[in-house]
Amino acid sequence: QVQMVQSGAEVKKPGSSVKVSCKASGGTLSNYAISWVRQAPGQGLEWMGRIIPRLEIVNYAQTFQGRVTITADKSATTAYMELSSLRSEDTAVYYCARPHYSGSRPEGFDYWGQGTLVTVSS
Amino acid sequence: QAVLTQPSSLSASPGASASLTCTLRSDINVGTYRIYWYQQKPGSPPQFLLRYKSDSDKQQGSGVPSRFSGFKDVSANAGILVISGLQSEDEADYYCMIWHSSAVVFGGGTKLTVL
Numbered sequence: 319q320v321q322m323v324q325s326g327a328e329v330k331k332p333g334s335s336v337k338v339s340c341k342a343s344g345g346t347l348s349n350y351a352i353s354w355v356r357q358a359p360g361q362g363l364e365w366m367g368r369i370i371p372r373l374e375i376v377n378y379a380q381t382f383q384g385r386v387t388i389t390a391d392k393s394a395t396t397a398y399m400e401l402s403s404l405r406s407e408d409t410a411v412y413y414c415a416r417p418h419y420s421g422s423r424p425e426g427f428d429y430w431g432q433g434t435l436v437t438v439s440s
Numbered sequence: 441q442a443v444l445t446q447p448s449s450l451s452a453s454p455g456a457s458a459s460l461t462c463t464l465r466s467d468i469n470v471g472t473y474r475i476y477w478y479q480q481k482p483g484s485p486p487q488f489l490l491r492y493k494s495d496s497d498k499q500q501g502s503g504v505p506s507r508f509s510g511f512k513d514v515s516a517n518a519g520i521l522v523i524s525g526l527q528s529e530d531e532a533d534y535y536c537m538i539w540h541s542s543a544v545v546f547g548g549g550t551k552l553t554v555l
């Protein structure tokens with residue numbers, strides 16, 4: 319069974335950075351497009367970008383361009399999302415998600431991590 | 441104007457059917473898009489329900505009951521999620537999604553109340 323396990327909750331100061339991880343249990347993420355989606359408290363879903371490690375493809379949403387960096391480790395078992403210059407509006411639950419099928423074709427998200435709460439507060 | 445617009449809330453009775461709409465911005469044609477639907481309950485990540493582009497290009501999520509189905513209203517430029525035989529457990533937030541200009545776009549979500 320596919321499971322994506324994310325790192326734990328974080329509390330950060332405004333202006334700092336946060337790095338959230340997403341590990342595939344029982345396999346590699348290498349051939350899959352791993353997206354990051356966030357959800358502010360009481361708000362909707364917002365896509366941040368995606369990575370396909372084997373193809374070395376990274377796409378970012380315009381809203382986050384320049385502030386977000388999505389990477390994967392060399393073994394491609396873990397993906398990371400780093401968000402910099404944090405502000406209070408970045409307080410949200412951050413999810414990783416991937417399609418059922420591998421490849422770069424645009425697909426929906428069949429599998430989701432459990433979510434990581436990032437709180438930005440002075 | 442938002443790319444995808446969903447009504448913020450909808451109420452329906454147990455056993456009835458509910459139609460949740462996802463209206464695309466007027467300059468983009470619903471006919472060319474796969475529309476994805478997700479259900480989210482409090483404290484949980486979204487769950488993929490189904491994908492619908494046409495009757496020949498659709499996919500149900502794993503384990504998702506057939507009472508969840510997708511359609512399009514071309515005249516309204518909208519995707520529609522129909523939930524038939526509503527149950528109390530269907531009370532949740534529902535989001536539509538498309539890929540547009542190489543990026544994912546979500547609708548604002550509809551809170552479905554079953555009462």
